[in-house]
Amino acid sequence: MTVTDHKKIKLHIFYCSNCLDGTEFDPMSREEEGVKYTIISLPCSGKADLLYLLKAFETGADGLALVTCPKNECHYLEGNLRAPKRAEEANRLLEEAGMGPNRITVLPMNGKGSGEIVAKLAAFREKIRSLPA
Numbered sequence: 001m002t003v004t005d006h007k008k009i010k011l012h013i014f015y016c017s018n019c020l021d022g023t024e025f026d027p028m029s030r031e032e033e034g035v036k037y038t039i040i041s042l043p044c045s046g047k048a049d050l051l052y053l054l055k056a057f058e059t060g061a062d063g064l065a066l067v068t069c070p071k072n073e074c075h076y077l078e079g080n081l082r083a084p085k086r087a088e089e090a091n092r093l094l095e096e097a098g099m100g101p102n103r104i105t106v107l108p109m110n111g112k113g114s115g116e117i118v119a120k121l122a123a124f125r126e127k128i129r130s131l132p133a
């Protein structure tokens with residue numbers, strides 16, 4: 001049984017407001033059927049505390065994407081270096097809790113614009129659909 005067999009999947013997107021404008025996600029959230037997005041702006045991806053990441057799953061998220069500044073271009077020096085470590089720890093805890101691995105992905109911006117991030121989010125969404133509920 002997969003996530004989509006019973007319900008709409010819920011994806012949380014945490015993004016650094018220094019590298020991306022939240023309106024980039026508007027068309028995606030309007031066009032998707034069977035997916036509910038919760039989009040959360042952060043002043044820096046380094047603010048994605050472990051507790052925030054886990055709280056998303058406590059409130060029903062099936063998957064979470066964390067969009068960061070490009071490597072070595074964080075406005076706050078190290079936020080985009082801390083974020084992947086926190087995501088890795090949260091994934092480990094989710095797996096330990098029985099939810100399975102890789103429910104959180106980190107997507108660094110790379111200068112090619114938001115189109116690539118939206119494409120990677122689509123691939124992540126399909127990956128989450130295929131995971132057991």
